[in-house]
Amino acid sequence: MTPEDLLGRLGTRLSLRRRMTYAGVGLTGLAGSALIGVLWATEPGLPARTQAAFGVLVLIGLAWATFGGWVVTRRMPLFARDRVVAGWLGLIAWTIFAVGAVVIAPVVPTWLIVVVGALGVVAAANLGVALRARAALLRRRAELGG
Amino acid sequence: MSDELMVVRCQLGERDAFAELVRAWHGRVERYVARMLGRRDDDVVQEVWLAVVRGLPKLRQPDRFGPWLYAIARRAVMNRLRDAYAIPEPPPVDELPDEASAVVDRELVAGALAALPAREREVLLLFHLEDLSLDVCAQICAVPVGTVKSRLNRGRRLLRDELLRKGYEA
Numbered sequence: 001m002t003p004e005d006l007l008g009r010l011g012t013r014l015s016l017r018r019r020m021t022y023a024g025v026g027l028t029g030l031a032g033s034a035l036i037g038v039l040w041a042t043e044p045g046l047p048a049r050t051q052a053a054f055g056v057l058v059l060i061g062l063a064w065a066t067f068g069g070w071v072v073t074r075r076m077p078l079f080a081r082d083r084v085v086a087g088w089l090g091l092i093a094w095t096i097f098a099v100g101a102v103v104i105a106p107v108v109p110t111w112l113i114v115v116v117g118a119l120g121v122v123a124a125a126n127l128g129v130a131l132r133a134r135a136a137l138l139r140r141r142a143e144l145g146g
Numbered sequence: 147m148s149d150e151l152m153v154v155r156c157q158l159g160e161r162d163a164f165a166e167l168v169r170a171w172h173g174r175v176e177r178y179v180a181r182m183l184g185r186r187d188d189d190v191v192q193e194v195w196l197a198v199v200r201g202l203p204k205l206r207q208p209d210r211f212g213p214w215l216y217a218i219a220r221r222a223v224m225n226r227l228r229d230a231y232a233i234p235e236p237p238p239v240d241e242l243p244d245e246a247s248a249v250v251d252r253e254l255v256a257g258a259l260a261a262l263p264a265r266e267r268e269v270l271l272l273f274h275l276e277d278l279s280l281d282v283c284a285q286i287c288a289v290p291v292g293t294v295k296s297r298l299n300r301g302r303r304l305l306r307d308e309l310l311r312k313g314y315e316a
Contacts, residue, residue: 010196
């Protein structure tokens with residue numbers, strides 16, 4: 001097997017687009033299930049069938065989030081550049097969730113503000129860590145003459 | 147380009163750098179796997195590189211890429227040689243006189259390695275054929291340096307016996 005053969009076999013594992021697709025799938029699942037959760041928690045007088053359907057939808061969203069998270073942490077870990085892109089995707093997903101939560105909740109309760117705020121802090125911190133890690137590697141690359 | 151620079155560029159996500167890293171190390175991985183298993187095995191080599199792709203983003207010391215890669219290759223080989231590694235290790239042997247190490251020649255070692263137990267084979271391979279230090283061998287094999295020395299002594303003795311059996315003069 002030549003190095004080129006090997007690189008061909010590893011092609012899918014090295015694809016940025018593929019890794020970002022999995023990260024996007026996970027974040028979409030998370031944001032979707034969170035929005036349905038907000039609707040479920042804030043909408044009064046929902047019939048039992050609707051609640052059951054919401055429960056199933058939340059589980060489906062969480063399943064996709066778990067799958068995406070598993071892929072990008074265990075099977076195709078993110079490199080520094082990928083983590084920055086994923087960090088921005090996370091921030092976008094949080095923005096969609098925050099705006100959606102405010103729009104769909106008939107009354108915005110205090111706990112929802114706390115949850116949205118906490119998730120926003122997590123998303124921003126995650127992006128900050130990714131940017132710092134990439135900057136450190138860029139500095140090291142420059143020191144090594146690359 | 148140094149290994150450390152290639153690894154740092156890989157960690158940044160530069161695909162070209164990964165291709166360079168593979169070109170620089172693929173031969174050594176193939177050779178190590180073939181000598182440990184006694185045959186070429188593309189599946190094991192691919193398994194090693196998949197583990198490298200998975201582990202590279204978390205590698206904390208890019209300058210230690212070589213030992214880290216050999217440790218991964220060793221684990222992949224161990225998975226294929228579970229039976230050989232399951233045999234209890236004999237007690238340490240005393241240092242042999244120079245006569246034993248004098249017989250260790252690169253080509254002869256490579257040819258006779260297949261007959262040796264897996265633990266002795268791997269330290270002889272890493273120390274004599276890959277030119278790694280005792281410390282690095284110990285790190286790769288996850289054992290103390292003293293154990294590596296003991297395995298080397300035992301391995302040289304077994305290798306000498308094997309070569310003599312094959313008709314080589316010590």
